[in-house]
Amino acid sequence: MKKWIAWLLVCCMWLPVCTAEREIDWSKPIVALTFDDGPSEYTPRVLELLEQYGCTATFFMLGNRMSHYSDAVRLVAESENEIASHSWDHANLVTLSYQDMLENVLMSKNKIKTMTGRDAQFLRAPYGMNNKDLFTVCGKLDLVLVHWSNDSMDWDVKTPEEVYERVLNQLQNGDIILCHDTYEHTVIALETLLPELINRGYQVVSVAELLSNCGGISNRLRYFKLDLSKVPQQ
Ligand SMILES: [Zn+2]
Structure with missing residues (x-):
């Protein structure tokens, strides 16, 4: 049995997630980079590296x-990469009232729409924290709550080598890899990590x-664990 792809918290109505334009070979290993x-x-610089190696994130x-x-927002919006929400201000959402x-x-979500013209499809909760209210909010705003399965720990480790090793040591087909485009050591790590993933x-x-x-994704509120072996082959 193939390995699990990733943990996803799903809290949405049926979403039009089938928006990919690039050709994907589902018989080959695949990871999402976030x-x-x-x-x-x-x-x-992250965008340059993604383009150089034919990757998206x-x-x-x-x-x-x-x-x-x-300017960075515009560059992402003009590329093949995707923009999603990580909240307005990195508040721990579960500590807030529902309103x-x-x-x-x-x-x-409105900021993304205003600046890019795009409708965000996904929310990643700050600190990965969620509760019933957040499921309800996501359902109301047509957002899928996306977790991760491979944490680079780039917020904790301090060198590119540590980021590189951390991701590769736990790498599984179907991973959703968590990085932060706010650290120089992460960007430097990508210079070797991306070609190694391709290799x-x-x-x-x-x-x-x-x-x-x-x-497609169920409209029921539930934890959702996607198994690559159940993804229909093209
Ligand atoms: Zn964060």
């Missing part, structure tokens, strides 16, 4: 940073692309 907490001054942005790094939580996430035969894609062939 960046939290940006945009930042490092985001353009999902950028879970903080709404209150987007105007400050508007404050709703406004926080809605502000970030190992992996396709490096966005979350939407990873889910583009999963046959």
